[in-house]
Amino acid sequence: MTAGDWTGAVDFALAQTAEGAAILDVCLISASGDEVRDAGQFYSRAALHNHPPFLIDSQSPETMERALQICGAGNFLNSASLEDEVHLGRVCRLAKLHHAGIVIACRDDAGLAITRHRKLAIAQRTLHRIDAAPESVIVDVLAFPVAKLPEGLTESLAAIELIREACPGVRTLLALSNFSFGMPWQQRVRVEKGILNDASSAGLDFVILNTRHHRYGGVYDSIPVV
Numbered sequence: 001m002t003a004g005d006w007t008g009a010v011d012f013a014l015a016q017t018a019e020g021a022a023i024l025d026v027c028l029i030s031a032s033g034d035e036v037r038d039a040g041q042f043y044s045r046a047a048l049h050n051h052p053p054f055l056i057d058s059q060s061p062e063t064m065e066r067a068l069q070i071c072g073a074g075n076f077l078n079s080a081s082l083e084d085e086v087h088l089g090r091v092c093r094l095a096k097l098h099h100a101g102i103v104i105a106c107r108d109d110a111g112l113a114i115t116r117h118r119k120l121a122i123a124q125r126t127l128h129r130i131d132a133a134p135e136s137v138i139v140d141v142l143a144f145p146v147a148k149l150p151e152g153l154t155e156s157l158a159a160i161e162l163i164r165e166a167c168p169g170v171r172t173l174l175a176l177s178n179f180s181f182g183m184p185w186q187q188r189v190r191v192e193k194g195i196l197n198d199a200s201s202a203g204l205d206f207v208i209l210n211t212r213h214h215r216y217g218g219v220y221d222s223i224p225v226v
Contacts, residue, residue: 001028001038001042002030006041006042006045007045009042010042010045010046010049013026013046013051014046014049014051016211017051017052019211020211021052021211021226022052022053022206022224022226023052023053023054023055023076023206023224023226024051024052024053024054024055024226025054025055025057025078025208025226026042026043026054026055026056026057026067027057027058028042028058028063029058029059035058035060035062035063036060036062036063036066039056039058039063039066039067039070040066040070043066043067043070043071044070046071047070047071053074053075053076053101054067054071054075054076055075055076055078055103055208055226056068056075056076056077056078056100057078057079058078059087061087061090061091061094064077064091064094065094065098068094068097068098068100069098072098072099073098073099073100074099074100075098075100075101076100076101076102076103076138077091077094077095077100077101077102077103078103078140079091079102079103079104079105079140080092080102080103080104080105081104081105081106081107081108081122081126082107082108082109082122082125082126082129083105083107083108083109083111085129088104088126088129088130092130092131092132095132095136096131096132100136101136101137101138102130102132102136102137102138103137103138103139103140103173104123104126104127104130104137104138104139104140105139105140105142106118106119106122106123106139106140106141106142106159107122107142108122108125112142112144113142114142114144114149114151114152114155115155116155116156116158116159116162117162119141119142119155119156119159119162119163120159120162120163120166123139123163123167123170124166124167127167127170133169134167134168134169134170135169135170135171137169137170137171138170138171138172138173138205138206139163139167139170139171139172139173140173140174140175141156141159141160141163141172141173141174142156142174142178143156143174143175143176143178143179144156144178144179145178145179145180145181145182146179146180146191147181147182147183148182153179153195156174157198157199157202158202160172160174160199160202160203160204161202161203164203171205171206172203172204172205172206173204173205173206173207173208173226174199174204174206174207174208175207175208176192176195176196176199176207176208176209177192177208177209177210179191179192179195180192180195192209196209205224206224206226207224207226208226209226
């Protein structure tokens with residue numbers, strides 16, 4: 001994308017579908033510095049192909065809106081939180097207008113939630129704040145590097161179960177590679193595989209991962225991959 005090869009970028013994204021991705025996570029923040037323009041370049045080409053839903057990963061409501069204008073209904077906006085309620089309101093209005101889902105992160109003005117009970121409390125407060133059907137909401141439970149915060153893994157897995165029980169209809173998500181950040185590549189794949197199996201048992205609904213690192217069978221059979 002930084003070279004302006006938008007056709008190649010779309011081909012790369014769609015190749016993830018062939019390797020098991022159920023949703024395509026697209027972040028254009030560092031492409032050229034003009035994220036709204038880049039969204040037009042990417043999504044206008046991607047929309048010409050059969051594709052799964054997009055997870056439009058941006059902190060810019062203008063970028064989200066441009067993508068949704070092109071792609072239409074059935075996609076997801078990533079993300080918003082109680083850390084910035086003005087931004088949260090704008091993202092929710094876009095989601096409602098374009099019939100999109102929304103990812104809410106377990107963070108507020110006090111920062112990222114680490115413990116299971118704080119993650120649940122923030123998720124519940126955010127759901128109360130927004131006007132959205134539970135089925136359209138995905139809660140990013142947050143993943144922290146296990147090398148620096150080993151207890152974070154246990155808390156995130158426990159939070160998945162708590163949120164599923166306390167917030168019927170709402171789905172959960174984890175960015176798997178965050179857990180293994182800083183590890184050698186081969187160790188990362190091994191660690192992520194074990195965590196993914198545990199997360200599946202806890203009831204995780206979606207996982208963000210590199211499909212090429214995890215395409216050997218059985219690793220994510222029961223979890224849609226983003």
